[in-house]
Amino acid sequence: MVVESHADGVKPGQVVEHFLGLREATVIDAAGVVAIDTDDLPAEIYLGVLGATGLTAWLGITQVAPVRSGDTVFVTGAAGAVGSIAGQIARLRGAKQVIGSAGSSAKVRHLVDHLGFAIAFDHHDDAVGERLAQAAPDGIDVVFDNVGGAQLEAAIGHLRVGARLALCGMVGQYGGREPHGLRNLYELVTKRATARGFLVTDHQDQLPAFRAEVSSWVRSGEIVHRQTVLDGIERVPEALLGLLCSGAPAIGKTIVRLQGQA
Numbered sequence: 001m002v003v004e005s006h007a008d009g010v011k012p013g014q015v016v017e018h019f020l021g022l023r024e025a026t027v028i029d030a031a032g033v034v035a036i037d038t039d040d041l042p043a044e045i046y047l048g049v050l051g052a053t054g055l056t057a058w059l060g061i062t063q064v065a066p067v068r069s070g071d072t073v074f075v076t077g078a079a080g081a082v083g084s085i086a087g088q089i090a091r092l093r094g095a096k097q098v099i100g101s102a103g104s105s106a107k108v109r110h111l112v113d114h115l116g117f118a119i120a121f122d123h124h125d126d127a128v129g130e131r132l133a134q135a136a137p138d139g140i141d142v143v144f145d146n147v148g149g150a151q152l153e154a155a156i157g158h159l160r161v162g163a164r165l166a167l168c169g170m171v172g173q174y175g176g177r178e179p180h181g182l183r184n185l186y187e188l189v190t191k192r193a194t195a196r197g198f199l200v201t202d203h204q205d206q207l208p209a210f211r212a213e214v215s216s217w218v219r220s221g222e223i224v225h226r227q228t229v230l231d232g233i234e235r236v237p238e239a240l241l242g243l244l245c246s247g248a249p250a251i252g253k254t255i256v257r258l259q260g261q262a
């Protein structure tokens with residue numbers, strides 16, 4: 001929330017977003033802030049489903065690996081911030097079946113019971129390749145991958161001809177973990193597949209178009225979004241470690257609430 005302003009169009013009391021990262025207070029040029037509408041939506045939603053998280057999901061599903069009507073879609077890390085929104089946008093964009101993987105039975109239940117995933121499974125308990133073969137015997141059209149490694153390899157092993165893969169992240173390999181060498185990349189050749197990496201930071205200009213489409217689904221309740229909130233800047237390490245640990249309890253977007261926030 002703006003405390004003091006000497007710029008036209010930015011008023012004290014107004015809620016704005018910026019891209020300077022996590023901080024309790026800052027001095028910033030007016031050109032670096034965007035006013036957000038908190039009349040009927042809570043401000044923190046602009047950090048999650050209507051923020052960079054949601055934009056990442058929307059870009060992947062609509063442009064990087066566009067989902068078409070009737071597609072079978074597989075989302076890894078599906079109960080997380082990006083994955084949970086990607087799976088729902090895929091369904092709303094006409095996917096026939098959305099399959100998700102997650103790291104606990106509670107997350108798997110959440111995907112099916114609340115987010116409309118057709119099938120979900122715990123990637124710890126099950127052989128991912130076997131689960132995909134059962135869930136999608138005719139193969140997968142679109143993969144939205146947040147994890148990399150063994151799950152990506154399993155997905156590549158079950159592609160349909162012409163499949164598209166949005167390579168969003170590889171959280172399974174962050175933090176100095178041993179890289180997982182994919183052994184079946186030749187399948188991308190035989191399936192005439194397209195695999196594209198992307199970064200949301202290259203696409204900030206699409207924020208208005210994304211918000212125009214997704215905010216109506218949020219308001220209508222067609223997109224369900226959940227947050228895990230930790231209070232205080234001292235809890236940032238705990239929040240970060242939770243993201244790097246599969247099976248951690250956080251579902252949806254993890255947010256650290258700072259003192260002084262409205």
Ligand SMILES: NC(=O)c1ccc[n+]([C@@H]2O[C@H](COP(=O)([O-])OP(=O)(O)OC[C@H]3O[C@@H](n4cnc5c(N)ncnc54)[C@H](OP(=O)(O)O)[C@@H]3O)[C@@H](O)[C@H]2O)c1
Pocket residue numbers: 052053056077078079080081082083101102103104107146147167168169170171172173198199200201242243244245246247248250252253254
């Ligand atoms: N391309 C972009 O511009 C962009 C933008 C934002 C985020 N991302 C990427 O998107 C992915 C998701 O980010 P997020 O913010 O939405 O995080 P998140 O999914 O809310 O949290 C990360 C989740 O990853 C899973 N995980 C952690 N370690 C794992 C491991 N070793 N093996 C398998 N799964 C593991 C855990 O879920 P389970 O407990 O369910 O296993 C964890 O909850 C990340 O790779 C991130 O880097 C990319």
